[in-house]
Amino acid sequence: MxxxxxxxxxxxxxxxxxxxxxxxxxxxxxxxxxxxxxxxxxxxxxxxxxxxxxxxxxxxxxxxxxxxxxxxxxxxxxxxxxxGTNGFDPSTSRRAFRICMTDLGETSLLPALLNTLQSSAPGVRIDAERIGSESRRRLEEGLVDLAVGYMPQLDAGFYQQSLVEQDFRCIAAASHPRLRRRLTDQMYSAERHIEVLTEGTGHTGVIQNAIRAEGIVRQVALQVPSFLAVAQIVSETDLLAMVPTHYALVTQRRESIKVYRLPFPSPRYVIKQHWHSRFHRDPANIWLRQTVAKLMPSTVRRESLTDRQTGK
Incomplete structure (x- = not known):
């Protein structure tokens, strides 16, 4: 044989x-x-x-x-x-990494990551795919190297590293006819809103729970499946949208929008990167995780095993 x-x-x-x-x-x-x-x-x-x-x-x-x-x-x-254990050389590697992320990750992480790779790892390629119902299986089977974003459903069964804590802001068109410098409870309740119903992330639940806790009833005029086009839609209408703060600040540079603090306490969430144990000691994947972590502000550099892996 x-x-x-x-x-x-x-x-x-x-x-x-x-x-x-x-x-x-x-x-x-x-x-x-x-x-x-x-x-x-x-x-x-x-x-x-x-x-x-x-x-x-x-x-x-x-x-x-x-x-x-x-x-x-x-x-x-x-x-x-x-x-060898330290044999990965990003400057000469032609490896392709597959990263699973949310739509927010595509708009915020990908540009920064690609700019970094252009100078330090020009031969490395990134294959991005959207987080979804198959993401857990694909991570377990080694079809995806890394998952980045707010994905509470991946907290069990994988290594994870907290990257940055985020909260929410409200965005509106810069030319909105009724809003002033400060957004009040009455203004927020009186306006029409965009509701984002995402798959594979926890943003929808965080937003809905926060609004429910305040006893606010939004007038939802539009439901969309992702955040990608929300800022553009807001800039061209009189609709409001509650979005993660980083997304609001990034899109404010591209769209004609204003960013407001919410008229109630903003909920918070943690962006993490998740990976399977099969990649935990792989030099190339260690380098990838370190690179992603450096791109995130206020990174919490602490790795932890999940309950399933520790048997707790």
Whole structure:
């Protein structure tokens, strides 16, 4: 029987992540032909097609699903022996990292991260995906390196690091006809609002609980599934929106809006980064986490195991 080759395993791992031989080849710095050859040799080794072409890309077979965690561990162990514990060099690496984040992370973290990488790690690529119902599974299976944002559903089962505490502000159009320098309870209740119903984050619950606790009944004129277009909509209408403070300040530089303190105590939440134990000691992922942490103000540099991992 032929011996397993590290390149075959790496190609398998990247195809499993990306559902694409082409993307796997790009991430590994191989030609598509070389990646296809490696995958075919692994297919012959196991006597299984491993992946089949579908309209959604290369779909893993049951045998591939069974092999994935084993081959991922083998790849990490072998690459670790080749590079050493301190062998990751961001200045020369061509590694692709997949980060799961909220829509707020896309607007605030991604630009700063990409600007940092341009100078310190020009060959490193970031593949971003939106937090959703499959995010927990994808983190557990090693398909995602890191999750960043306010994601209380990930507090159990993963390593986590608190990055920064945030609160909320109210935004309105700079030319709003009725608002003055200070936002009062009466003004807030009298105006129409945008309500953001996010999936995969805890922002919706935090906002709704705070408003309910104050006994305020908002006049919701628009519901949207994310924060991405909220500032633009606010700038072109007379609607108000309660948004995280960092988002308000970032979008104020791009949109014609004013930022107001809420007329009631603002709820607070903590932005964290989460990762699976399989990546905890990986030099490349340690570097990625440190890079993300440095981009966040008032970083709390404390890592903790969750209840499930400690068995408490």
């Amino acid at each position: 032929a011996a397993l080759d590290l390149e075959w395993i790496a190609v398998f791992d990247e195809v499993y992540k990306a559902s694409s031989v082409t993307k796997a080849a790009e991430r590994l710095g191989l030609t598509q032909g070389a990646a296809s050859t490696a995958l075919n040799r692994l297919r012959g080794f196991y006597g299984d097609p491993l992946f089949t072409r579908t309209s959604r890309g290369m779909l893993a077979t049951p045998r591939a699903d069974e092999l994935q965690p084993v081959l991922r561990q083998i790849r990490e162990s072998l690459e670790g022996t080749l590079t």
